[in-house]
Amino acid sequence: MTLSDHDYRTLAEFRYALRRFLSLSETAARSAGLTPRQHQALLAIKGADGAAPIGLGDLAERLALHHNSMVELADRLADSGLVSRIPDSTDRRRVRLALTPAGEEKLAALSAIHLEELRRMRPVLQRLIDRLT
Numbered sequence: 001m002t003l004s005d006h007d008y009r010t011l012a013e014f015r016y017a018l019r020r021f022l023s024l025s026e027t028a029a030r031s032a033g034l035t036p037r038q039h040q041a042l043l044a045i046k047g048a049d050g051a052a053p054i055g056l057g058d059l060a061e062r063l064a065l066h067h068n069s070m071v072e073l074a075d076r077l078a079d080s081g082l083v084s085r086i087p088d089s090t091d092r093r094r095v096r097l098a099l100t101p102a103g104e105e106k107l108a109a110l111s112a113i114h115l116e117e118l119r120r121m122r123p124v125l126q127r128l129i130d131r132l133t
Contacts (some may be wrong), residue, residue, distance in 0.1 A: 010131045017124055021117060028113045032106055037063065041073055041081060042107045045097050053086050053096035080105060 022033035028041035044062040054062075060070035074097060077083040082103035088094035099107065 005133070010128055013050060014125075014128045017121060017128065021121060024117050028110055032110055033108070034110075037073060037081075038077060039107075039110055042075060042099060042103055043111070045083065045099055046104075046107055053089065053098040055094055055096050057094075059097060077103070 006008050025039070026036045029036045032039070034042075040063055041059065044059055048058070048062075056070050056074060057067065059074075060067050063070065063073075065073065074083065074085070074095070077097070078085055081100055083097045084100050086096040088096055088100055
């Protein structure tokens, strides 16, 4: 595949837009007293598909973490009162995580900031995506 200067400019601008969004996200998380990874975990827990709370293994996959790192992150979130651990009903060795009311509140405040930024960025992102066609 041969890439044009236009392709490189589009990729560079898209990467820049993503980096700006991630920078805002990291700053917002820290301002809320969370690490960016803790914020990502809360969002993944809340956004998990399925009727049952998300398991540690699935959450580790969503965050691209090794299981032992996920356990440490879950410990910190539970110790700070943002998540609760729920034993799996079919396998007692497994643990599932759910947001506590405090976790829900913190995530809602952060998510509002993120959605507003995405709405603000929408024209730029749409323009970049349109340039791919």
